Amino acid sequence: MDSLIDIHSHIFPGVDDRALTMEDAISIAKLAVDEGITKIIATPHHRNGTFFNKKQDILKRVTELNYIFQSKNIPLEVLPGQETRIYGSLLEDLEKGDILALNHTNYVFIELPSIHVPGYTEQLLFEMQLKGVSPIIVDPERNVEKLLNFIKKGAHVTLILTEWNEFKDLDICIFEENMEQPVLFDGRNGYDLKRVKNYHMEYHSMERPWVKNI
Numbered sequence: 001m002d003s004l005i006d007i008h009s010h011i012f013p014g015v016d017d018r019a020l021t022m023e024d025a026i027s028i029a030k031l032a033v034d035e036g037i038t039k040i041i042a043t044p045h046h047r048n049g050t051f052f053n054k055k056q057d058i059l060k061r062v063t064e065l066n067y068i069f070q071s072k073n074i075p076l077e078v079l080p081g082q083e084t085r086i087y088g089s090l091l092e093d094l095e096k097g098d099i100l101a102l103n104h105t106n107y108v109f110i111e112l113p114s115i116h117v118p119g120y121t122e123q124l125l126f127e128m129q130l131k132g133v134s135p136i137i138v139d140p141e142r143n144v145e146k147l148l149n150f151i152k153k154g155a156h157v158t159l160i161l162t163e164w165n166e167f168k169d170l171d172i173c174i175f176e177e178n179m180e181q182p183v184l185f186d187g188r189n190g191y192d193l194k195r196v197k198n199y200h201m202e203y204h205s206m207e208r209p210w211v212k213n214i
Contacts, residue, residue, distance in 0.1 A: 003038040043081040079103040
């Protein structure tokens, strides 16, 4: 299996709603390595009303976690990232260096609220792209109807799968039809391989053959 990079994780212990302890972080790291992942981007929640994880704090934690993993001979490199809830001056703060892109690239995670899409969202995503920034909308299933319009105008999405029926029943053809590069990583093996083979997309799941119909 080729080495993989996990671009969306909550591996930092005790900073948001995932890994609560260092033991949790180490367990996540070992599981990632077992799945062939060699690099993982830590993307803690930021400015979502509950958690605030500033850029400098994230960079410090990346260094600390890499040191711990190395000391325990865990072959996993942690890279810096951030999952920022959308707000009006996000682009301005990004240009000031207060917002952290994925591993210092031009890709930036954007989290939308669960129950609505702010009126300024489309304009903000447009302005980000004018500045050479590629917004990646996380948890896109929350706002599927409006999401399609954003995808057509250049935004990227990431999809996190759980065992919930809302995810299993999601019509993945909408992403096949609208994404520039339709690639789906199914961390829960929620989709039947025979079904996936009917779509023109690249599909990765756990301990099953990869599907590449692109």
